[in-house]
Amino acid sequence: MKIPVGYRFAAASASFKKPGKLDLGAIVSATPAVAAGVFTTNKFKAAPVLQCKEMLADGRRMSGFLVNSGQANACTGDQGRANCRETLNLAAQALDVPADELLPASTGVIGAQFDMRKWAAVMPALRESLATAGPEDTARAIMTTDTMHKLAEASFELHGGEVRLLGMCKGAGMISPKMATMLCFVVCDADVSAQAWQAMLADCVDLTINRVTVDGDMSTNDTVLALANGASGVAVESEDDYVELRKHLLSVLEELAYKIVMDAEGGTKVAFIEVSGAKNDVDAEKVARAVGNSPLVKTALFGSDPNWGRIICAAGYSGADFRAEDLVLKIGGVLVFRNGTPEPGDMDHLLKPIMKERDIVIHIAVGNGPGSSMLLASDLTRDYVSINADYRS
Template sequence: MTNDLPKGFRAGTAAANFKKAGRDDLGLIVSDRPCVLAGMFTQNLFKAAPVLVCQEILASRGTARAVLANAGQANACTGEEGLANCRATQKMAAEAAGLDARDILPISTGVIGAHLRMDLWRAAVPALIQSLGSRDAEGFTRAFMTTDAFPKFASREVMLSGGGVRLTVMAKGAGMICPNMATMLCVALTDADVDRAPWQAMFGRAVDKTFNRVSVDGDTSTNDTILGLANGASGVAARSEADLALLEEALTAILATVSHMLVMDGEGASKVIHITVTGARDDRDAELAARSVGHSQLVKTAIYGGDANWGRIVTAVGYSGAQFDPARVGLRLCGVERFRLGRPVNDDQEEKLAQLLKARDVEVEIDLGGGSGSYSFQASDLGHEYVTLNSDYRS
């Protein structure tokens, strides 16, 4: 086991057999002291029970000591019974770990509408508590994977003026990725000593630049949650503007690393499309254009098939809602100029582009030719396997 968790955090997992026998599908991370809490959540109106509970804790307390994660049951659209079951799992884990139930943040993933299997929870919690301290970031991440092909986690050291602190981020997600203020499920931990207000503020900015700029399929889940816990166990404080800036820079970088993993692992995906829009009237118009291209099924399938179909890209820009002069638009695909001042160019580059489009990463650069607004966005392509996976997800 690699000790890649920040100081003061312990992780454990258990196989509760929620969906598949023999795999860890229940995880717990506990801090040895209270953590300053930051969080962002799905904007879907059908919010799962664990989302509602986490939002309540963030609003009423602003601190927490643990994250309790499960796969196999989303506990979404389950009504009052689902909310009661969620609170019951908090109480179970709290009593076994010697915590207050309100100190535990629940996160769940799985089929919408499925209730938590409380008998399996009761049977698994003792083993979960016993395993605390025996798992690293990868082990905890594996406990709440669903269709993920690989665990998504990263850790890095940051040198502040008072010494070093550690950041560790763990996430799951391969489908239903089109977050608005969050992503599927993600937990970010640090042993830095940081106040609540700047921690939440930098967390929001970092998420907006990273997880909120990726898409697999244009769907936003009922359970999307990203949590940030800072326990101060390093004894190194981030108080000055310089230290806060260093911590935010590192947080943004590590969230970018992990959010990129989500797009790489998009269900059925083979490529990541890196979309950059410049020359927009403002950043909002640039965002509209970038997201329109990233969500276009025709663009995504063309990239999957290695078809340098620039027409699909400019069409998606055209219906995006962004305001621009079509006669001033330019487009580069894989570095090759294909569209200039509203007209196609370099039609003799098809063979070259066919080779370039075989790469794992595909660059799409769009210049709207009308201002200083810009935006970047990442999307996966769309292949046959996406349909295969999602046509029998519940079986």
């Protein structure tokens, strides 16, 4: 793995979840970095989300991220905000960075206050881990119901030399942007302007992480944070450089978004729902989300059942403006429905092998308009119900 220049990683067990499980992580930049962030739109924003937004508002450089799993620090009021700030003070001393340059993130159960004794007790271990931990360790520390840690990387040449990108995320359930129960951290060693970095991140998140759904639920803690520290010595100056950096940032986030849906709680399928021909992108997204969030569509995916009528039904109640007779449905490239009626032939036989695949492409054309959208959606399984029924057990 080509790690971006100038970053160190940390991971420790504070027993926020279970004794011995990594549940506290950090990424530290050797020099303060340009920072960007995108956050949940839930009205009940968690304490670390509010803290990050406040810290990023003045545009100052940041030296790293601090993230815990096991407790969300959401719906915890003034005490939760105070605890969040105190965790930054504790970690700043352990990691030798200013507290006002450390961005926090949390994930886990809503409503519980931090046990600050555990936070204080774990700091020596967090400090020691800076010498030995790698990206995989930090990625494991942020997991909750994830079954695997999620990393993606890119290295590429700009006019001034090699630039590296590394992204990590967690997310498996309560996933439906904007955004999802997911945390995502990206580090880069290019020298890029703060304005361009924020605009690039927001744009790429909208095209990737904001285009996934597992269960239609939006979290209180969703956070995407990105640092660019310039440690490679490569400045992003020309238009070509900006295009190249954006292309690779998009690629890293696309890979992470796919891994989230692939690791959906109990998930076995990833549906690529493509909608075209809508009057506008908003209408296209309505169709994609109605199909991707439909429990009936999702359970059919789980059962490898080519019950295409559920897809048509969901598109019909999506609220998008289109004529029923204009809708054309293809599954795995097989034409299934057009002109208001199913195509002739044994569709069950044709679609059976397609429905057994892990990745299934569902294309829905609703007219000849310019609007389009794409959504990655998981299936809905018995394991999903079991995992979430027992989440706090």
